[in-house]
Amino acid sequence: MTGHIEEYERLLAEIRPLGSVVVAFSGGVDSTLLLDACLHSLGPTRVLAATLATPYVPQREIRDAKRLAIAFGVRHEVVYVPFPGELRTNPLERCYVCKRDLLGRLQALGADQGFMHIVEGSNADDLGDHRPGMRAVSELGVRSPLLRAGLDKAAVRELSRLRGLDTWNKPAQPCLLTRFPHGTDITISRLRRLEDAEALLHDLGFFDVRVREHGDLARIEVPAGSVRDLVRVGLEHDVEAGLRELGYAYVTVDLAGY
Known part of the structure; x- marks a missing residue:
């Protein structure tokens, strides 16, 4: 138990200096723990949960994010995004193109409403995969507190369980574009x-x-x-x-x- 307390404290320590944040909130296990930690570190007035509703995110996921935001009592905005033309052929670099566009929208939202940073839910396991989207995170200067705190997926799930978050055992839900071969007209x-x-x-x-x-x-x-x-x-x-x-x-x- 002590180790898990230390892991959560490391996560809080990564978030506290940020001052105020927009959380890229999908309602999945990673972003839900991140939102929980941001609220714990900064308080509700300095946290905005933002869910990006694209045509390739299932509607049930948007509904889940809304439900969780209500349960947290956090301010929540759903940002509706049209289907970018660059993604309609499902290119190899789709995750980079997508994440750069979506995180850029969150940066504009945060700047407009006076939030200092954008945070997203990549964890330490994501460094071992082919994740073109991580390049967009780096290029835009978006923060990844779970990753910086050294939390892998197993730790995220266990901390979520201990925090009483009902997403702790939620399966991963990659976007619908991953169901089609690259080069497919979508x-x-x-x-x-x-x-x-x-x-x-x-x-x-x-x-x-x-x-x-x-x-x-x-x-x-x-x-x-x-x-x-x-x-x-x-x-x-x-x-x-x-x-x-x-x-x-x-x-x-x-x-x-x-």
Whole structure:
């Protein structure tokens, strides 16, 4: 327990000197712990939670962020963002293009409302992955307190649990663009179809799920240990028929999981 207290204190120590912050708040496990720590360090008058609502973020995630912000009692703004033209072909550098645009919007919001810094929820594990978006964070001078405090994903989840945050075991929810191969022409209708496909599986109890779209084929991924359950429940509830109604000609399950 002492180690976890020290980890949280390191996080608070990273935030206190910032004075006032706009938190890039998605409602995921990382940004929720970050928001909790910012409120604890700075107080509610010096914290603004801002959720970026793009066409490639599922609406359920926006609803979750609103619910959590209300529970925190923090001032919350949802910033609606149109689909940038540069992302419509799902380029290799999509995360860099996206994050630079979105964080730039938060900087403008913060400057307009008198907040001193923008903070976002990257953690120490993100340094080990291919994360083009981290380059945008660095270029824009956005702060990453979880990372600077040395917290990895496991620590973030454990601290979230100890802080009583109901996001502590929430699965990661990367944006919908990650479900398409690079170079795919993305339309709003394809994004909504994919969102509806995953919602169908959520309603059956599969929250840690991805539907990968390959043209008119939908490839369903769940963790390897859940593949048997997915096949059983999928047959019982005729998931294939549900996805065909959405416009997919073929439906498959990735037996290796993700």
